[in-house]
Amino acid sequence: MSRLVKQVSIESPTHKLKECIFNFETPMPDTPPAGARVKVRNAGVCYRLRSASSSSSIKSVEALHCGSPLHHSVRDTSLFPGYEVAGTVDALGEEVGETDLQPGDRVIVYPYEGHPPGYAEYIAVPEVQYLIKVPENMSLSTAAMLPSGALWAMNTVFSAHKHVEKVLAEKGETGQCKLLLVGTGGLALWAMRIARFYWPEKRERIIINVACLRDEGISIAHEYLKVNVVQWNEDLYEEQLVERTKDACGGYVDIVIDFSATSRSIRRALKCLAPDGVLLLSSEHSEGLISRFGPVAEKENHHLIPIEFGTLNQLRNLVHLVSTGEIEPPPHTIFSADQANEALAKIGRGIIPGRAILEFPDEESEE
Structure with missing residues (x-):
């Protein structure tokens, strides 16, 4: 037996x-x-x-x-x-x-x-x-x-990279790319660390803000992310949250990363996105969300892009970067x-x- x-x-x-x-x-x-x-x-x-x-x-x-x-x-x-x-x-x-x-x-x-x-x-x-x-x-x-959380975050940062470069090129040498990262959990922490590794020379031109979804996340954002924070209190009216987000980010943002997007958060993100802005979301439930919000996004030339977990080669690279201390877990x-x-x-x-x-x-x- x-x-x-x-x-x-x-x-x-x-x-x-x-x-x-x-x-x-x-x-x-x-x-x-x-x-x-x-x-x-x-x-x-x-x-x-x-x-x-x-x-x-x-x-x-x-x-x-x-x-x-x-x-x-x-x-x-x-x-x-x-x-x-x-x-x-x-x-x-x-x-x-x-x-x-x-x-x-x-x-x-x-x-x-x-x-x-x-x-x-x-x-x-x-x-x-x-x-x-x-x-x-x-x-x-x-x-x-590493095999899921960090890998997914790495592939998301890689996917965002070409959009960041496009925004910076269009805005000139002194222009800034504004990015909104939703959440303060493990995925968001990985995404922030990986982004800072791959974009070190352009840190002053890439402004990252974090949307905090619960009170406990505020201290995490300040201690581990050290970024600007906007609190998404779901008890507030939607228009209040949109205005709060734009105020915290200094206007419309160019890129939103929302790993666990909902209908409400996509609607909110689209109202905060600049024309030709990009929303990166999990491929897990993306088909229905993109089908629903695709026509709305097209009106402002917004782009909804699903993100997969990542490749075997990316994971090998990630193991190396973490083991050498270049990316801190x-x-x-x-x-x-x-x-x-x-x-x-x-x-x-x-x-x-x-x-x-x-x-x-x-x-x-x-x-």
Whole structure:
């Protein structure tokens, strides 16, 4: 009989915390012939997208009650979809060809199509190309933040880059590009750090403002982002929020990054965007939102652009930049894997700056 291993699955948020997290045991996976079996040590607290047919799955961020803690945590980028695993190679498949990997190597897993549905103590990775070595000077808990959150933020910054360059070129040598970043959670913290790395020589010409979605985010924005902050208090009338945003940003903005956009935030962003402005949003629910707001955006020549997670090569580059200290990772808090409920509850209350990371026991502590 196969050995049973623990698994934690975090599903797309519903109104109730207990409906999001599932703990159970699953058989130890076999080692794929051309892949590897990985002993998981750390995993980022991300949620798995359920199938569209699931009655309890959110179809958009708006499906969560606007005042609920989970709604706030998704909106401010503290909680997002993804698959983030860091651990060690337990075994390599018998058909694996030439590779620099060997059992015992510390690795992260690229979130490939068809990845496992949850975080188990051991996972099977079908091809070794999806494994990236973790440098010795990087902790596995830090490495676990890279495969989804950091990678998504990097791809977003890369996508924004050409628009930033276009705005600066059009405004001349003394012109400025104004960017509005929505949220103060883990995704926003990564995006800010990556943007500052890639645009250092133009920092004075790229003005970044942050829209804070809850009171706890104000201190995070000041302490970790050190940027101008505009508070989006959803209890205010929409026109008040639009005027507040334009006042804080010194007028219309050229680019908005909203990872977890809703109908209301897109409508607000379009009213704050300058003509020919760009709104970057998650590809997760972008199809319906772009279909709905595309005609409105076209009137002012605004552009709605969905952003995917990023590539394997981008993730390799990200590992290098973080390990060399060129990009500083956001803070993170570690919870044991059986404390996933506590981690998600604290994320919902906004009391974890940065990221929450789950940790499975190592072999020594299991004995």
